[in-house]
Amino acid sequence: MKITIFGTGYVGLVSGVCLADLGNDVLCADVDSKKIALLERGANPIYEPGLQEKLDQNTKEDRLSFTTDLGKAVAYGDLLFICVGTPASKGGSVDLQYVESVARTIGQHLDHDAVIVDKSTVPVGTAEKVRTIIQQELNKRNVKHAFSVVSNPEFLREGAAVNDFFNPDRVIVGLEQGDERAKQVIGKLYKSVARTSRPILFTDTKSAELIKYASNAMLATRISFMNQLSRYCEAVGADITAVSKGMGLDTRIGSRFLHTGIGYGGSCFPKDVKGLIGSIKEAGCDASIFEAVDSANEAQKRSLFSKIEQALGTVKGKKVALWGLSFKPKTDDIREAPSKIIAQWLIDNGSDVAAFDPEATRNFKEAFPKISYGKEPYEPLQGADLLILVTEWDVFRNPDWARVKKLMSTPNIIDGRNIYLGYREDLKELGFAYQGVGVGDDA
């Protein structure tokens, strides 16, 4: 099939590369000429495990190309994928300007029948909006082409996006009523992906749009639920990890997404929970559950401040080392990352901040140019009064503690992801002061 992808961010680029890997001819278009220039040179603007190899191979075999010429991009594909960003707007609703702009471009240039596939996360009713915009543009040109608008939300996880593309839990396809042609085309496209027992669920466009928000909100709810419970555990001396294990053994609950930490971040959960709240309220409905999830997360991101004060006494003039800056391991994405809130607070309170991250340093440096960045994990520890494990990259899991202690001026650890909890007694014996999340001192 001939496929055009609009937007070469985390979703668009992964989808484009993986669809090319399945034998389709794919043209990826973006308005960001720097990104396209990088991609045309064979470089990858994002870090995503396994992506570079597939990018190289599919470009070499001529199934994958890139352009900033949006008119040419519309003319190219029988399937036109919208994968542009949908950030939160200032008022709390979803900013659809990029989706609407692609819809206008499609309407202005469409010269054949096509299926428009919306992969961006968009509020209920957006497929209808996209249809209206395209139709208006076609009317202006006085041309007629048959087109379908399909809602096909993306569920890939950054850090595992390539694997998730080829092994989705499910593929959701929202169709306009009675659109058998689009059903056939999309069904054929995804059969090659969901060829095992993974279901393709066909539904209406509005339900498909909502499935995405509802899924992210459910996962965020579990995280906030556990995080709020973890504060109570700390207050009464219980152990959140034992509570989580005990809960997870109940098959009705299951063990996933019951970990506690320093709040969820990234480009999806925070904005999607906020977007859902905005949409629900716009419809005059009650969003109190989702509002609580959001505010619990904001509180959790700041929960480390009192721990830092407890560890350091006075924060001013102390050196604090951060391990991990990306919002989660195996990505360079720092959007809404808790590390940003922690770093800013430390800077505002007069700390000297040093950091190491395997992939996110370049992005973090743009936001925090004055922090010092290590080339390897141990460098920022030199003379540090506190080490905060912010993101649980594998490289931090089993460090040389004797070396850590020797480098630090005071052996203080805050383990924001509880990855050292299993041997905190050993750490204490080595002389470290240790604080985890959700674990009382005697638990």
Ligand code: NAD
């Ligand atoms: P991103 O910000 O990384 O990339 C968006 C890209 O779209 C940018 O490169 C931008 O230059 C480009 N763009 C903007 N306007 C354009 C236009 N008119 N024509 C062509 N390109 C244009 O965004 P992302 O993280 O890939 O997310 C895209 C969508 O997918 C969002 O709705 C997001 O919520 C959703 N989503 C993201 C993830 C994730 O893990 N990142 C997962 C699932 C769903």
